[in-house]
Amino acid sequence: MTIAGSLTQVLPIEDSSQVGHARRTAQRLAEQNGFDATDAGRVALVATELASNVLKHASRGELHLRLLPCPDGFGIEMLAVDRAQGFDLDACLTDGYSTGGTQGIGLGAVARQTEVFDVYADARGAVLLARLYPRGNRQPDLRYGVSQHSLNDDPACGDTWHLAYNGANISALVIDGLGHGEDAERAAKAGERAFAQTPFASAVLLMEDMHRDMIGTRGGAAAFAQFNAARDGLTFTGVGNIGATLISADKSRGLVSSPGIVGSQYRRAQPFDYAHVNGHLLIMYSDGLQSRWNLQDYPGLVHRHPAVVATVLHRDFCRGRDDVTVLVVALEAAHG
Structure with a gap:
């Protein structure tokens, strides 16, 4: 298969209203590309938690959004990006840890909602990756x-x-x-x-x-x-x-x-x-x-x-x- 180049869609996360915009944008992209209501709901939930996590720990940052072409369909990629210190990865991965204004499900539960989840955090900031694919049509993740x-x-x-x-x-x-x-x-x-x-x-x-x-x-x-x-x-x-x-x-x-x-x-x-x-x-x-x-x-x-x-x-x-x-x-x- 071939994957044609495309720009990264960048959604600024600087106040709580932009969390909702990020959720709607990610969910709409999923719905337009073969995700059913349940899987698009997973995308919306993960987008909400990632964006809220940025506000909680960094006050501002970005959500990067990308469509992932696959041999049979598409996946959705989201990356939460910030430049803040003090990200407590262990706390955020604990179920029930609230990032403020969310269900408090924690990034650990978010990780279980995704097919690919990865994190890198240090004193320069954090990058959190989530990739989701329709669960009824399992796609291999291309690295x-x-x-x-x-x-x-x-x-x-x-x-x-x-x-x-x-x-x-x-x-x-x-x-x-x-x-x-x-x-x-x-x-x-x-x-x-x-x-x-x-x-x-x-x-x-x-x-x-x-x-x-x-x-x-x-x-x-x-x-x-x-x-x-x-x-x-x-x-x-x-x-x-x-x-x-x-x-x-x-x-x-x-x-x-x-x-x-x-x-x-x-x-x-x-x-x-x-x-x-x-x-x-x-x-x-x-x-x-x-x-x-x-x-x-x-x-x-x-x-x-x-x-x-x-x-x-x-x-x-x-x-x-x-x-x-x-x-x-x-x-x-x-x-x-």
Whole structure:
């Protein structure tokens, strides 16, 4: 299956009225995408508890909302994001612990309402992840996460991303169209369409196809990573300033791109092969994210869900003056 890029929907949580708006928005998204009344009710309950938890512990924050394409239907992803100290994870996971104005069911009970629940909290703040799927149609959770935001909430985003799964093999793309706004988006989408046709093709030919389809646009930086589970290897091909890193529990490897602009001019793309990558995190990002982050500064984060990793990095290292995309993929020989 393939997953086309999309923006993260950000709902500010700064007063109690916005909790209700978050609940209605999440529930409506679920109802519009195949969730029955019972499952949409679970989505509404979880949205309420996550948003209320932000108000209780941080006074303000955000709820990030995303639709999750699946082989047969859709799931709903919600991430509660704050920048406050003093989050008491143990207390919040206790049933009956009230976050104020809710049923007091506690995040422990919320975790049982979801198919995927994960948390990362430290002195810089907390990120809580909930993924829900219709219970009558069990979907495997794909271990990827993305945080994509346009500059000044522009509906047009000059970044795009794309994921393709073929069994255990994965191909992941990030493009940053030059500048931002509609012209940058047009360039990025042209490259994404070319990639989506043959995401597992020979790397050199695939980049040439993207280049050809981006001619006549502004062009941009582009990179894709192709994971082959059988040989436990990854081929990375980049042109321009898309950042990429392979991370394990004890080390990280920066991935090498070539200079140039796809759709304008570049030398022949140079693929680079990396061995023994099973169990690693692949992190790809546009230059809207600072490059000075180090996951070792966040003890235990490497073991959290990729959606949590992407959101923490966006929260703490977004430059704030360009579109930004952070794509995190767990490279695993099996999924589900």
